[in-house]
Amino acid sequence: MRRADVSVDCFILPTLLRVSAKAVDCGGIAVGREAHGLAIKLGFESDPFVQTALAGVYAAGGLFEDARMVFERMLYRDVVAWKVILDFYYQAGKYNETVKLFEDMKSSGVSPDNVIISTILAACRHTGNLTIGKAIHSYIVKSNVSIDNHIRSALIAMYCSCHSLKTAYKLYKEMHPKNLVASTAMVFGYSKMGKMEIARSIFNKILHKDLVLWTAMISGYAESEQPSEALELFNQMLAMELRPDKITFLSVISACAHLGALDKAKWIHLFVDSNGFSDVLSINNALIDMYAKCGSLSMAQTVFDKMQVKNVISWTSMMTGFGMHGEGSRALELFEEMNATGVEPNAVTFVGLLYACSHSGLVDEGRRLFKAMVHVHKIEPKHEHYGCMVDLLGRAKLVQEAIELIDSMPFPPNVVEWGSLLGACQNHGDVGLGELAAKRLLELDPDHDGAYVLLSNIYAKANQWEKVDEVRKLMKGRDISKERGRSWIEIDGELHEFLVGDESHPKSNEIHKKLHEMVKELEATGYSPDVGSVLVNLEEDERRAAVLFHSEKIALAFGLLVSTPGSCIRITKNLRTCKDCHSFVMLASRIFGREIVLRDRTRFHHFKDGHCSCNNFW
Numbered sequence: 272m273r274r275a276d277v278s279v280d281c282f283i284l285p286t287l288l289r290v291s292a293k294a295v296d297c298g299g300i301a302v303g304r305e306a307h308g309l310a311i312k313l314g315f316e317s318d319p320f321v322q323t324a325l326a327g328v329y330a331a332g333g334l335f336e337d338a339r340m341v342f343e344r345m346l347y348r349d350v351v352a353w354k355v356i357l358d359f360y361y362q363a364g365k366y367n368e369t370v371k372l373f374e375d376m377k378s379s380g381v382s383p384d385n386v387i388i389s390t391i392l393a394a395c396r397h398t399g400n401l402t403i404g405k406a407i408h409s410y411i412v413k414s415n416v417s418i419d420n421h422i423r424s425a426l427i428a429m430y431c432s433c434h435s436l437k438t439a440y441k442l443y444k445e446m447h448p449k450n451l452v453a454s455t456a457m458v459f460g461y462s463k464m465g466k467m468e469i470a471r472s473i474f475n476k477i478l479h480k481d482l483v484l485w486t487a488m489i490s491g492y493a494e495s496e497q498p499s500e501a502l503e504l505f506n507q508m509l510a511m512e513l514r515p516d517k518i519t520f521l522s523v524i525s526a527c528a529h530l531g532a533l534d535k536a537k538w539i540h541l542f543v544d545s546n547g548f549s550d551v552l553s554i555n556n557a558l559i560d561m562y563a564k565c566g567s568l569s570m571a572q573t574v575f576d577k578m579q580v581k582n583v584i585s586w587t588s589m590m591t592g593f594g595m596h597g598e599g600s601r602a603l604e605l606f607e608e609m610n611a612t613g614v615e616p617n618a619v620t621f622v623g624l625l626y627a628c629s630h631s632g633l634v635d636e637g638r639r640l641f642k643a644m645v646h647v648h649k650i651e652p653k654h655e656h657y658g659c660m661v662d663l664l665g666r667a668k669l670v671q672e673a674i675e676l677i678d679s680m681p682f683p684p685n686v687v688e689w690g691s692l693l694g695a696c697q698n699h700g701d702v703g704l705g706e707l708a709a710k711r712l713l714e715l716d717p718d719h720d721g722a723y724v725l726l727s728n729i730y731a732k733a734n735q736w737e738k739v740d741e742v743r744k745l746m747k748g749r750d751i752s753k754e755r756g757r758s759w760i761e762i763d764g765e766l767h768e769f770l771v772g773d774e775s776h777p778k779s780n781e782i783h784k785k786l787h788e789m790v791k792e793l794e795a796t797g798y799s800p801d802v803g804s805v806l807v808n809l810e811e812d813e814r815r816a817a818v819l820f821h822s823e824k825i826a827l828a829f830g831l832l833v834s835t836p837g838s839c840i841r842i843t844k845n846l847r848t849c850k851d852c853h854s855f856v857m858l859a860s861r862i863f864g865r866e867i868v869l870r871d872r873t874r875f876h877h878f879k880d881g882h883c884s885c886n887n888f889w
């Protein structure tokens with residue numbers, strides 16, 4: 272056109288620029304720059320249409336500085352210009368700036384249209400900015416902007432992610448028909464608050480569910496510690512012939528990790544491979560974590576070794592896995608290897624390493640790593656790191672050093688450090704210091720059920736029953752109840768769950784008969800119940816009965832009853848296992864010739880021939 276000597280005017284340029292913006296992948300930017308030069312030459316540079324279109328080309332090409340410069344130079348900015356720049360910031364993930372720019376726009380007297388309103392609501396959703404979100408809502412109401420389903424969904428999504436579920440639900444109730452975006456937001460919102468029943472009832476009412484909605488519900492279950500439900504739903508989704516994506520897989524893998532069920536873990540791994548996700552970094556990292564939590568370090572290692580590309584998360588997951596299984600020195604070896612490959616450790620890596628040291632009693636190495644973290648790797652220690660160190664020192668009976676460390680912290684100690692110290696006091700029966708730690712902990716978090724339980728354990732151990740009663744009364748008064756102990760065992764791919772004292776299993780009679788037989792056999796070799804962890808002052812018989820029916824013992828009796836003779840028995844427990852159960856299972860591994868893997872709240876115990884991998888150090 273220019274070669275034909277047709278003159279370019281301020282009407283043709285914006286059109287040309289808009290076309291360029293759509294073609295940024297095939298030379299659009301170059302054309303845009305040429306047009307920009309031409310505009311300057313021809314004196315159209317400050318034409319608002321030309322400027323808006325120019326900003327649009329640069330924005331589409333991701334040229335942040337250029338777009339912003341053109342925009343700043345504009346003397347007159349209309350709603351279209353604002354839309355371009357706001358959308359640009361939003362798409363670039365700069366949500367706070369988007370909201371700030373929107374404020375500028377309002378003060379310049381330009382009224383937003385529906386598209387801008389949805390963009391800003393979405394930005395508020397990302398940043399959790401309820402104040403601006405609410406202000407926009409009242410603006411909509413005041414200025415009679417019609418609330419179509421698009422705006423309504425944006426409002427619902429914003430309220431959901433700002434945890435204002437009541438308002439969100441009100442808007443959702445008035446929505447007819449309910450669309451998928453809004454329904455998914457509601458499911459997400461309720462799941463995040465742990466209100467799974469409401470989330471599920473919304474989910475159930477949607478007839479045509481898409482992958483995003485299914486995934487929202489599945490990840491909701493996975494994150495609210497309802498892994499069985501997550502897996503069940505995943506199976507239902509597969510039955511609908513929907514293909515899972517990366518996010519779905521990550522949720523399901525995390526559910527398997529939570530469950531600690533190795534057969535299920537292997538199944539999902541096969542499924543990941545057959546769907547072509549075996550080279551995805553985040554999936555492989557999740558698989559390492561899953562196998563470690565399902566008790567198979569060797570499978571975790573296989574995944575780790577096969578990975579072509581590893582990042583700091585891959586290394587950290589593997590090290591944490593070693594730590595969980597009491598293989599502290601292997602974690603340290605891996606750390607050396609990682610350093611040699613040039614991958615920089617981060618704060619999480621050191622949490623894993625210090626945790627590994629603490630669970631293997633590697634005091635000197637722990638001290639050395641803590642120093643290296645600060646001085647060599649320039650990582651500021653956080654509560655988690657101090658907590659691990661206090662734990663490490665406390666377990667090694669270096670309580671004085673632990674207290675000195677707490678005193679040296681640059682910030683006031685929180686529940687992590689006091690909790691670790693309290694745990695140490697329980698292990699060593701230190702009543703005075705335990706009381707102090709518990710007091711501090713409860714000042715910070717009066718509803719900390721763990722603190723009450725640990726404190727009463729300390730009193731019970733010292734036979735101070737009046738004090739145990741006092742703590743129990745305190746707990747009752749505050750309506751705090753100890754989480755009930757429960758254990759899972761997987762037999763032929765099926766999970767069986769047992770609560771403490773459980774008699775609900777169809778084979779309950781046989782199980783309890785078996786349990787009593789086991790006690791007899793163990794007692795013949797010198798076992799006697801350790802009732803120190805019973806929190807009530809009962810008669811001796813009753814206290815013995817109380818520990819006998821701990822869920823992991825019931826699960827073990829069931830395992831011995833139904834599993835293939837000689838096979839490894841794997842049990843997962845939701846709480847920390849007590850001393851009595853630990854020696855019970857340890858002895859059972861020898862008497863019944865079984866390898867038993869027990870995962871409790873904090874770590875793994877591998878029992879074999881009357882020994883445990885934790886060396887009674889947990």
Ligand SMILES: [Zn+2]
Pocket residue numbers: 818821848849850851852853
């Ligand atoms: Zn127990």
Ligand SMILES: [Zn+2]
Pocket residue numbers: 853875876877883884885886887888889
């Ligand atoms: Zn152990």
